[in-house]
Amino acid sequence: MRLWRTLQYLRLSQVAYRLWYRARLPWFCTSLASARLGDGSGAPIWAPPPPKTGDSGNGGLILSGRIRLVGIEGPAEGWADASMPLLWRFTLHYFEWLADLEALGGEGREPARTLVARWLARFERFDPVAWHPYPLSLRLVSWLAHARFLCEGASPDFVSAFHRSLHRQARHLNRVWERDVGGNHLIKNLKAAIACALCLPGHETGLDRALTELDRQLNRQILSDGCHYERSPSYHFQVLSDLEELCVLFSEAGKVVPGFLSDAVERMRPAAAFFLMAPGKLAQFNDGTVDGPERVEAVAPPALPRAGYWRLEAGSARLMVDCGPCCPDDLPAHAHADTLSFELYDGGVPLIANCGTYAYQDLDWRNRFRGTAFHSTLTVDDQDSAEVYGAFRLGRRPRHFAASVEKGRFRGEFDGWTRFGLIHRRSLELGASGLAGRDEVARAAPGPRHGLAIRFHLHPSVTAVAEGEGVRLSLPGRAVWRFKAQGLTVSLDDSVYSPRFHEMCPTRCLKVEAPLSGERMTLDWRFERIT
Missing domain, CATH: 2.70.98.70 (Beta-galactosidase; Chain A, domain 5)
Known part of the structure; x- marks a missing residue:
């Protein structure tokens, strides 16, 4: 009965998509599925903003072979370490910590390349965790944001393998958007798909499809008062940051920011200001953390x-x-x-x-x-x-x-x-x-x-x-x-x-x-x- 009290609220399309995805997992692991991802290796022509500010302290820890993520220290190559929580392994697969190594300057470049190369050696083929749509989406944005840092002065073999993997991962993402989950996960998928369409040569044709779906999702997910519909202050800020970063990328790529995107940002900012209890402190309702920005350029509603x-x-x-x-x-x-x-x-x-x-x-x-x-x-x-x-x-x-x-x-x-x-x-x-x-x-x-x-x-x-x-x-x-x-x-x-x-x-x-x-x-x- 308890499970039914959950399932009765789900849309049929969610259940169907989840079953489809699970049924396709064995296929994704095959050589034929891998071959269909192609071998494109063109360099990115634009870069999205880095998704996080670098922490040189964590960068120094990574140099020692350890890394601190979501409050837990673990092995810097612990992508498949079953003793670590799944959220920790997901976060390691995001590669957002590349910003921590870049914060070290030249000292962090070669260790960053080494870790990316070792990831490529282990996970270039499909893996259910490494290639899960959520970490896949965040990794694509991180790799695009730090591509210049990684490739500057690198060997031709590394550059070729890195670019090839970017293209392959982008193609896989476009067939596995998280329509079963929706919410902030689907926004992450669409952000990454749009970033790839803007930044990677040969992926331009995916832009209209991703924008159409993003427009549809924002109409559904942003409530009339500007709050993200998951009602979590923390996830509200995540979604808002994703949309703001897309606006920056469109501008830097010399393209007009879609009207629905800039409108969504303006609608969400007052709600973001509402959730700030103090500079840098968010209210903690539903899942999330207390950390927020020092301020939001908007007037909070009552x-x-x-x-x-x-x-x-x-x-x-x-x-x-x-x-x-x-x-x-x-x-x-x-x-x-x-x-x-x-x-x-x-x-x-x-x-x-x-x-x-x-x-x-x-x-x-x-x-x-x-x-x-x-x-x-x-x-x-x-x-x-x-x-x-x-x-x-x-x-x-x-x-x-x-x-x-x-x-x-x-x-x-x-x-x-x-x-x-x-x-x-x-x-x-x-x-x-x-x-x-x-x-x-x-x-x-x-x-x-x-x-x-x-x-x-x-x-x-x-x-x-x-x-x-x-x-x-x-x-x-x-x-x-x-x-x-x-x-x-x-x-x-x-x-x-x-x-x-x-x-x-x-x-x-x-x-x-x-x-x-x-x-x-x-x-x-x-x-x-x-x-």
């Missing part, structure tokens, strides 16, 4: 109502709350059971946070971080408000949401607890004196007793000390807050916080508990600003 996010501000305090769908129905991969959770910053410093993402392939932690208890909201009987399971699946999920903001007060409700016959309503009012909150749980019909718990996960930089009936919260610097929940049981529990993949910090959590035995339970609580 809300993203189509996506289901609202922001409150008072003095130096900023709050963001989620009251929207977990994900697009047909793309649950990055969904968390986080409805009505919020994050609170004061003076650019985080006070209340969600716990983050941590890892995709570590199933001991994956769904704990996706679960409701790892978010700053209410749970019923310590269950999840949406059915997260597997690494990227979602079964039962809330369907109805209502939210409004009036005079600095947010009110929201959703139906994530209807299997218990319950509705959760939350109100948040942010003012000069602090944050006043109310959580109300009401029955639709008589039922058994339930245990309610509200968790407020503190950022690791916050020092929490029990003080009378409340808890004193000291932020870095001079800001001090106090938490109170008059008449309710308040405890200070251990928690964890993950700002980035494979990074986990111990922290504390304020927990308010109460039983629900009657028709309704109201829990009032308050964060008071002391200094």
Whole structure:
């Protein structure tokens, strides 16, 4: 039944494409399929912007035969090392770390060539991980961006093999766009396909097809409020960066930037500014990391109502709350059971946070971080408000949401607890004196007793000390807050916080508990600003 609760939301075309791709995997491994990729070896005529800024520290580590990716250090040639998480191996296959070697200047060029040559020797023929459409897309963009760095002064044999592989990989990509996944994965595929059509001689004919599909996807994936439909601040920025880099490439290639592309960028920028809680810090809802740009050249709106996010501000305090769908129905991969959770910053410093993402392939932690208890909201009987399971699946999920903001007060409700016959309503009012909150749980019909718990996960930089009936919260610097929940049981529990993949910090959590035995339970609580 749980699997059906996932499959019922998928489009038939997604399932058909996934079956087609799996059926084709044995064919892709054959000599005939490899031969059909051809032997073109023309040099790139343009280069896309590098997808990341180089880190000379990691570049120096690579010189020693090691590399640090997504928070884990491993062997620089560990492309097939089964002891490393799949996300780590994917990231190694991206070759975005070429920027780290280029940051070393001439010292990094020969080691970069050596690693590319060794990759070519092992993976020039199809491999299910190395040639998976997602790492394939990112690798193509990285190789195009760093082609001059790699080929300058290189042997003719290396240059020929490198260019030949670029052409072969570009041809393979055009037959394996991720139509089963869609979302940011398909945007990555299309970005790479467009880059190849602009940069590689002989691939120009693929440009119109890729642009047509990109236009269609942007119409589908960018909501009317400018938010990317996966509702992840982190992935919103990824998609926006991909589109901005395509605009730069069109300009550098002397071509007119397609109108739909520049329009999409302009629509997404205000939503990007909305998700910045402080310079360089993103709100953590759904999958992603805390890292963001220092600023966005756009004015943040007060809300993203189509996506289901609202922001409150008072003095130096900023709050963001989620009251929207977990994900697009047909793309649950990055969904968390986080409805009505919020994050609170004061003076650019985080006070209340969600716990983050941590890892995709570590199933001991994956769904704990996706679960409701790892978010700053209410749970019923310590269950999840949406059915997260597997690494990227979602079964039962809330369907109805209502939210409004009036005079600095947010009110929201959703139906994530209807299997218990319950509705959760939350109100948040942010003012000069602090944050006043109310959580109300009401029955639709008589039922058994339930245990309610509200968790407020503190950022690791916050020092929490029990003080009378409340808890004193000291932020870095001079800001001090106090938490109170008059008449309710308040405890200070251990928690964890993950700002980035494979990074986990111990922290504390304020927990308010109460039983629900009657028709309704109201829990009032308050964060008071002391200094």
